[in-house]
Amino acid sequence: MEKLPDLATLKYNEQGLIPAIAQQYDTGEVLMMAWMNQTSLAETLSTGVACYWSRSRNRFWRKGESSGQVQTVKAVRLDCDKDTLLLLVDQQGVACHTGRHNCFYLEAQDGSWKTITDPEIDPEELYGK
Amino acid sequence: MEKLPDLATLKYNEQGLIPAIAQQYDTGEVLMMAWMNQTSLAETLSTGVACYWSRSRNRFWRKGESSGQVQTVKAVRLDCDKDTLLLLVDQQGVACHTGRHNCFYLEAQDGSWKTITDPEIDPEELYGK
Numbered sequence: 001m002e003k004l005p006d007l008a009t010l011k012y013n014e015q016g017l018i019p020a021i022a023q024q025y026d027t028g029e030v031l032m033m034a035w036m037n038q039t040s041l042a043e044t045l046s047t048g049v050a051c052y053w054s055r056s057r058n059r060f061w062r063k064g065e066s067s068g069q070v071q072t073v074k075a076v077r078l079d080c081d082k083d084t085l086l087l088l089v090d091q092q093g094v095a096c097h098t099g100r101h102n103c104f105y106l107e108a109q110d111g112s113w114k115t116i117t118d119p120e121i122d123p124e125e126l127y128g129k
Numbered sequence: 130m131e132k133l134p135d136l137a138t139l140k141y142n143e144q145g146l147i148p149a150i151a152q153q154y155d156t157g158e159v160l161m162m163a164w165m166n167q168t169s170l171a172e173t174l175s176t177g178v179a180c181y182w183s184r185s186r187n188r189f190w191r192k193g194e195s196s197g198q199v200q201t202v203k204a205v206r207l208d209c210d211k212d213t214l215l216l217l218v219d220q221q222g223v224a225c226h227t228g229r230h231n232c233f234y235l236e237a238q239d240g241s242w243k244t245i246t247d248p249e250i251d252p253e254e255l256y257g258k
Contacts, residue, residue: 005238021150021159028157029149033213045237078242079232080225084162086233096209103208104215108174111132113207 004045007038011083017053018085022095025074025088030101031111034061041076048073050089067126069093097119099123133174136167140212146182147214151224154203154217159222161232163190165214169257170205177202196255198222228252 011016017035024031034052036044040060043051050071054061064070071089078085096103099119106113138256141147146164163181165173169189172180179200183190193199201217205213225232228248235242 005237005241019148019162021162023157023159028152028159030152030157030159032208033148033150076237077233077245078235078237079161080227080229080234082235084232086159088209098209100209102208104206105209106207106211108134108179108205108207116140116206127168 004042007041009082010041010078011028011081012038015055017055018083018088020050020052020085022050022071022087022089022091024091026090029102031071031089031101034063040087041085044077044087050075050087057076065080067093067097069095069126071095094120094126097123097126099126136170138211139167139170139207140210141167146184146185147212149214149216150177151179151183151200151216151218151220153220157218158231159233160200160218160220162228163192170214173202173216174205179216193221196222196226198224198255200224207215217231223249223255226255237241 011020016037020036021033022031037053040051040053048072050063052061070092073087073089075088096102099121102115104117105117107116139147145166149165150162151160166182169180169182179192179202181190199221202216202218204217216230228250229246234244234246236245
């Protein structure tokens with residue numbers, strides 16, 4: 001296991017979580033934002049594969065475990081306030097559960113939220129029927 | 130005032146806040162993450178200049194109001210879960226209060242958090258002595 005940096009000094013919220021932005025390392029595309037706790041961050045740093053904490057399922061979320069769309073982690077960065085992480089990743093396939101490459105596909109335009117990108121993969125193909 | 134999209138259906142947290150990632154629109158650099166409430170998001174969309182909610186000062190934070198480092202907003206995007214915003218901005222000067230261009234200047238390397246970028250501007254110059 002790789003030696004870990006100090007993870008206790010990060011500022012986690014009341015639920016023990018810290019937001020983690022995932023950015024495609026070579027294109028700069030912001031893929032998604034999810035949450036980590038200290039244990040999932042330690043696992044991510046140790047394995048080099050992104051592991052989040054799912055707030056809806058209340059358990060570790062090893063990104064890609066059911067869809068195969070894993071994120072290989074190239075770097076883990078921390079901001080000035082130590083309360084936000086930026087992960088530079090290499091996304092296998094697509095990041096979004098809708099089958100889109102990234103999750104930010106709604107854009108404020110002319111008074112509504114317009115869908116600006118289409119799915120690349122059928123979600124049923126990602127998760128099975 | 131520009132017509133606003135539906136802001137009530139966004140998923141704000143218990144404090145009425147939603148995280149907003151600011152990304153430089155032309156280079157893809159992730160500059161910072163801050164928080165907005167519905168009112169600051171409405172102001173941002175109306176004025177085209179980023180207005181956040183400061184959790185530490187508990188008031189509106191019109192980015193650049195004291196430093197001059199304003200963010201002109203090119204687009205406001207929302208993710209699939211409607212609980213995270215991505216702002217494509219044109220950052221005047223630097224985004225970070227330390228004088229660095231972006232806030233993510235610490236990187237996990239060899240068991241510690243290494244500083245990977247230097248300030249471009251003396252913070253005292255930004256905020257006065």
